[in-house]
Amino acid sequence: MQSTSESGATAAVQAVLNRLIDAWGRQDAEGYGALFTEDATYISYVGTYYQGRRDIVESHRALFGGFAKGTRLADAVLDIRFPVPGVAVVNGRGDTYKGKRPERLSKIQTYTLVREDDGEWRIAAFQNTKRRPLMEAVSYRLAPGLVPAAQH
Amino acid sequence: MSTDRITLPTATPPATPPATPTASRSGRSRRRTVKRALVATALVLGLTAGGGYLWLSATSDVKVTGSAACTDVTATGPGDRDAVCGTLSALTSAWGDGDADAYGRLFTQDATYTTYLGTHYQGRQDITEAHRALLGGFLKGTRLADSILGIRFLGPDAALVTSRGDTYTGSRPDELTKVQTYTLVREDDGGWRIAAFQNTQRQSVMEKGSFLLAPGTVPRAEK
Numbered sequence: 001m002q003s004t005s006e007s008g009a010t011a012a013v014q015a016v017l018n019r020l021i022d023a024w025g026r027q028d029a030e031g032y033g034a035l036f037t038e039d040a041t042y043i044s045y046v047g048t049y050y051q052g053r054r055d056i057v058e059s060h061r062a063l064f065g066g067f068a069k070g071t072r073l074a075d076a077v078l079d080i081r082f083p084v085p086g087v088a089v090v091n092g093r094g095d096t097y098k099g100k101r102p103e104r105l106s107k108i109q110t111y112t113l114v115r116e117d118d119g120e121w122r123i124a125a126f127q128n129t130k131r132r133p134l135m136e137a138v139s140y141r142l143a144p145g146l147v148p149a150a151q152h
Numbered sequence: 153m154s155t156d157r158i159t160l161p162t163a164t165p166p167a168t169p170p171a172t173p174t175a176s177r178s179g180r181s182r183r184r185t186v187k188r189a190l191v192a193t194a195l196v197l198g199l200t201a202g203g204g205y206l207w208l209s210a211t212s213d214v215k216v217t218g219s220a221a222c223t224d225v226t227a228t229g230p231g232d233r234d235a236v237c238g239t240l241s242a243l244t245s246a247w248g249d250g251d252a253d254a255y256g257r258l259f260t261q262d263a264t265y266t267t268y269l270g271t272h273y274q275g276r277q278d279i280t281e282a283h284r285a286l287l288g289g290f291l292k293g294t295r296l297a298d299s300i301l302g303i304r305f306l307g308p309d310a311a312l313v314t315s316r317g318d319t320y321t322g323s324r325p326d327e328l329t330k331v332q333t334y335t336l337v338r339e340d341d342g343g344w345r346i347a348a349f350q351n352t353q354r355q356s357v358m359e360k361g362s363f364l365l366a367p368g369t370v371p372r373a374e375k
Contacts, residue, residue: 047354062368083347110350127350131270145285
């Protein structure tokens with residue numbers, strides 16, 4: 001059972017993720033970057049390491065004008081936790097798409113959010129990894145102990 | 153390099169022998185010309201692709217490599233950096249000792265752990281059992297190398313650590329091919345434990361390709 005303050009915080013964190021999706025859909029790099037802390041880090045699924053809001057804004061400006069032009073962001077939240085008050089960890093699956101929202105989301109993310117002095121929750125760290133289902137399946141076959149408990 | 157491209161056009165012999173020796177000779181020399189042209193094309197394509205790949209790969213080194221000594225890194229925010237570094241160093245030791253239980257104890261009870269293959273583990277027990285399988289199997293006898301990119305305290309009881317890392321046997325590799333984010337918290341007993349971890353393998357050639365096609369995607373520190 002969540003306390004009232006925690007369920008309020010869950011809603012606030014969820015709202016940040018929704019604004020992230022909206023900003024991506026509008027291809028609004030400034031709006032996207034405003035959801036991160038000034039010193040946020042952002043690790044892309046290619047393994048590129050971005051440091052700070054400006055880095056995140058500028059790279060997304062380039063993406064929205066190029067590779068990710070006209071795309072939308074899909075995500076499915078796996079869980080939201082508050083390991084200490086004022087800090088949230090969100091795990092999600094996600095993908096970019098055009099047209100119909102894909103059923104299967106090929107990437108997986110960890111977001112760490114912090115409630116800043118102005119009371120707003122912002123993303124302090126983000127990391128994205130593209131799933132490699134074939135390699136994963138082979139590793140499960142060779143070492144069954146690697147299968148996560150949730151998939152037993 | 154592809155050889156099937158070369159053999160395909162000559163794979164089917166003529167069903168009937170050519171009527172005259174002259175026709176046979178010219179047919180054979182035409183086939184030889186085609187074959188030579190295909191070999192040359194395949195060579196050029198192969199060398200271009202291979203050379204391009206090597207060039208992309210060779211020019212894709214990162215500038216921001218971090219620090220192998222955690223305690224050399226200046227942390228931002230209010231918190232006990234050395235205690236956080238202690239947890240990371242215990243993690244490296246537990247890995248080197250092949251000790252899955254000691255490794256798992258450095259995570260919070262409800263920690264999440266996302267591997268570079270995108271496998272998602274939930275909770276200390278999941279993390280411990282997976283590492284028991286890894287440290288007794290694929291990664292038996294390996295060591296963990298890491299290099300700290302940054303340490304930030306979100307408050308006195310929460311920290312973010314970013315790093316590059318890799319597993320290895322023998323001598324420590326110069327280039328660490330994966331990138332990590334750790335979210336650590338200080339729990340009620342005063343111990344710093346990892347609440348969330350994610351690992352991503354750098355796709356250096358893909359990264360370089362995107363930097364070339366969209367220079368705006370290059371991080372400031374890599375310019």
